[in-house]
Amino acid sequence: MQFTRRQTLIAGSGLIAATLLPISAIAASYPDVGVPDDFTGGSPVSSGDITLDTPEIAENGNTVPIRVVAPGAVEIRVYAMGNPLPGVTAVSFGALAASQSTSTRVRLAGTQDVLAIAKMADGSFISTSNQVKVTIGGCGG
Amino acid sequence: MISRRDFLQVGLAASAIVGSSAFGTWGRLSANQALTQDQLLQFKTYGNVSLIHITDIHAQLKPVFFREPSVNLGVGMNKGAVPHITGADFRRLYGIEDGSASHYALSSDDFAALAQSYGRVGGLDRVATVINAIRADRPDALLLDGGDTWHGSYTCYHTQGQDIVNVMNALKPDAMTMHWEFTLGSERLLELVESLPFSVLGQNIFDREWDEPMLEIFPPYKMFERGGVQIAVIGQAFPYLPIANPHWKFPEFSFGIRDENIAAMIDEVRSAGADCVVLLSHNGFDVDKKLASVVPGIDIILSGHTHDALPEPVIIDKTIIVPSGSNGKFVSRIDLDIDSGIVRGYKHKLIPVFSDVIEPDPTVTSLIDAQRAPFNDALSEVIGTTDTMLYRRGNFNGTWDDLICDGILVERDAEIALSPGVRWGTSLIPKQEITREDIWNVTSMTYGETYRVEMTGEFLKVVLEDVADNIFNPDPFLQQGGDMVRTGGLGYHIDVNKSIGERISEMTLLSTGEPIDPHRNYVVAGWASVNEGTEGPQIWDLVENYIREIGVVELEPNYSVKVVV
Numbered sequence: 001m002q003f004t005r006r007q008t009l010i011a012g013s014g015l016i017a018a019t020l021l022p023i024s025a026i027a028a029s030y031p032d033v034g035v036p037d038d039f040t041g042g043s044p045v046s047s048g049d050i051t052l053d054t055p056e057i058a059e060n061g062n063t064v065p066i067r068v069v070a071p072g073a074v075e076i077r078v079y080a081m082g083n084p085l086p087g088v089t090a091v092s093f094g095a096l097a098a099s100q101s102t103s104t105r106v107r108l109a110g111t112q113d114v115l116a117i118a119k120m121a122d123g124s125f126i127s128t129s130n131q132v133k134v135t136i137g138g139c140g141g
Numbered sequence: 142m143i144s145r146r147d148f149l150q151v152g153l154a155a156s157a158i159v160g161s162s163a164f165g166t167w168g169r170l171s172a173n174q175a176l177t178q179d180q181l182l183q184f185k186t187y188g189n190v191s192l193i194h195i196t197d198i199h200a201q202l203k204p205v206f207f208r209e210p211s212v213n214l215g216v217g218m219n220k221g222a223v224p225h226i227t228g229a230d231f232r233r234l235y236g237i238e239d240g241s242a243s244h245y246a247l248s249s250d251d252f253a254a255l256a257q258s259y260g261r262v263g264g265l266d267r268v269a270t271v272i273n274a275i276r277a278d279r280p281d282a283l284l285l286d287g288g289d290t291w292h293g294s295y296t297c298y299h300t301q302g303q304d305i306v307n308v309m310n311a312l313k314p315d316a317m318t319m320h321w322e323f324t325l326g327s328e329r330l331l332e333l334v335e336s337l338p339f340s341v342l343g344q345n346i347f348d349r350e351w352d353e354p355m356l357e358i359f360p361p362y363k364m365f366e367r368g369g370v371q372i373a374v375i376g377q378a379f380p381y382l383p384i385a386n387p388h389w390k391f392p393e394f395s396f397g398i399r400d401e402n403i404a405a406m407i408d409e410v411r412s413a414g415a416d417c418v419v420l421l422s423h424n425g426f427d428v429d430k431k432l433a434s435v436v437p438g439i440d441i442i443l444s445g446h447t448h449d450a451l452p453e454p455v456i457i458d459k460t461i462i463v464p465s466g467s468n469g470k471f472v473s474r475i476d477l478d479i480d481s482g483i484v485r486g487y488k489h490k491l492i493p494v495f496s497d498v499i500e501p502d503p504t505v506t507s508l509i510d511a512q513r514a515p516f517n518d519a520l521s522e523v524i525g526t527t528d529t530m531l532y533r534r535g536n537f538n539g540t541w542d543d544l545i546c547d548g549i550l551v552e553r554d555a556e557i558a559l560s561p562g563v564r565w566g567t568s569l570i571p572k573q574e575i576t577r578e579d580i581w582n583v584t585s586m587t588y589g590e591t592y593r594v595e596m597t598g599e600f601l602k603v604v605l606e607d608v609a610d611n612i613f614n615p616d617p618f619l620q621q622g623g624d625m626v627r628t629g630g631l632g633y634h635i636d637v638n639k640s641i642g643e644r645i646s647e648m649t650l651l652s653t654g655e656p657i658d659p660h661r662n663y664v665v666a667g668w669a670s671v672n673e674g675t676e677g678p679q680i681w682d683l684v685e686n687y688i689r690e691i692g693v694v695e696l697e698p699n700y701s702v703k704v705v706v
Contacts, residue, residue, distance in 0.1 A: 059383040
């Protein structure tokens with residue numbers, strides 16, 4: 001099918017309209033992850049037995065492998081703090097889960113901190129974060 | 142500044158290992174004293190195991206000139222630490238006499254004059270003689286190649302690495318790791334790897350799709366029984382291949398430092414009975430120093446990538462780090478006394494391969510000549526001559542890239558030229574003829590197209606800041622180990638101690654003297670783009686045309702980059 005100039009313009013303005021929506025309006029369609037305060041409800045977050053594996057420099061910012069391990073967690077959430085929508089994933093663990101870990105891939109808009117928060121069985125929260133660098137490429141030695 | 146004496150004491154105090162470096166025997170010979178092969182090779186065999194390390198050969202089969210950098214800045218905790226000490230300061234640190242053989246081999250000044258006295262370095266037939274001599278002392282010595290071997294010359298390009306593979310196989314390495322080899326493209330790389338009579342090791346070479354190690358093709362380590370003990374050699378390929386080089390040529394692979402996996406491999410080999418753990422690394426020196434400080438249990442790191450040559454190892458905690466230079470200029474020998482899982486002592490020598498002093502091994506000479514024979518006419522054609530010494534190394538510029546950028550500006554009618562900050566590329570001394578082979582030695586690669594595009598001033602700044610952060614980030618794990626992208630037609634100031642976005646200032650278009658306007662478009666030409674589909678003439682053809690046109694290369698000193706340290 002061929003786009004006419006008019007159709008192209010309409011499609012283009014649709015995209016613009018979408019990007020002008022306030023972030024909270026879009027975030028509302030991802031109620032499970034949201035932002036860190038949605039998860040912790042403002043409770044204090046400490047460090048603890050939680051490990052976040054990320055590359056030091058992303059090989060491809062569009063698909064960065066990450067892994068979180070938090071023994072004893074009932075839920076783990078991950079946030080890419082520099083993305084327009086920081087929420088990445090939310091994973092709950094039942095009482096019979098053999099291990100409390102999750103891995104996924106995340107698109108990063110640029111160099112930023114990736115934050116992992118775990119909710120423990122007693123309702124407390126622990127977290128850790130890593131900076132992941134996204135570069136446009138350099139020159140090898 | 143720390144004195145050499147303090148430096149040695151720091152090294153020894155931090156370690157229970159008793160060690161020595163036999164560097165002095167050749168280091169103090171001056172130009173008017175004759176060097177001999179026996180002096181260069183002299184080594185009292187020690188302990189029960191010998192390691193031989195060679196790295197970053199860049200496919201240089203024949204002897205070459207190679208000038209070390211005069212500018213090599215360290216940042217953060219590596220500010221003022223080796224290898225970020227150059228010239229006279231470097232010689233004072235190690236007690237090297239001015240004008241001596243080691244001055245010529247290890248530092249940069251008076252290079253052209255000393256090159257006349259001491260001649261060329263390297264040549265894999267001379268390297269073979271050194272290796273054979275060590276094997277005569279210790280028949281089961283391990284020969285380990287740190288990679289960047291199958292890249293960097295006319296014949297390597299035209300045989301897709303077959304020439305250097307054939308010659309290296311004759312040297313009988315026990316293992317290697319890799320970097321530029323991947324730029325041959327996955328298909329050719331795997332074809333060559335499968336043909337090898339030894340292993341290519343890489344604990345950080347992973348399948349990209351599943352993020353799993355590729356144990357069949359690239360085992361993470363190999364165990365060797367030597368001198369009655371078990372030596373585990375773990376491989377570490379260059380961590381940032383997909384960023385620094387075109388990932389589309391090897392899309393199946395993922396890398397990274399993966400220090401947790403190194404720790405896991407150390408546990409695995411120790412459980413399997415390893416008495417000594419060697420990391421055959423293409424990380425770069427500062428990355429290896431940090432790695433030694435965060436991952437315990439590595440006895441020796443054989444360090445490559447950043448092309449540093451140091452006459453003595455650097456010891457971090459209990460890890461001995463040995464960098465062995467580049468281009469076949471040096472071979473490191475490390476003898477170890479290993480007993481019941483403990484390295485009790487070491488003896489080290491960085492052996493300089495002075496090609497007029499060390500006899501070539503005749504078998505390897507004829508093998509090298511056979512590889513080159515089909516290309517001899519093309520290799521030896523004289524394109525021009527140079528009145529200026531041509532070299533590449535230096536954090537911000539070198540005369541080869543000044544010449545290449547001049548050529549790009551003229552041949553592609555651009556306002557600004559960019560040349561990648563790679564560290565390979567051999568040198569020429571004044572009054573030398575420039576052959577086609579010489580041009581290929583500084584340009585050969587599988588993605589040498591010279592693009593011509595428009596970039597805004599703002600984007601140019603982003604590019605410079607991004608590259609600068611890959612070199613001068615204070616965290617060594619975020620350094621990629623190259624040098625700054627070279628610029629033609631563009632001057633700037635750089636403060637290496639600032640952070641990304643703040644290092645570069647005073648960007649100036651040199652043709653008009655006007656500041657770079659962030660909103661204006663500039664015509665920019667350059668080579669070695671990592672993007673697929675880049676179009677333009679190959680850089681070696683462009684440089685050859687340019688040198689033919691000017692006939693004699695005569696360059697003005699380049700003051701276009703002002704550095705704040």
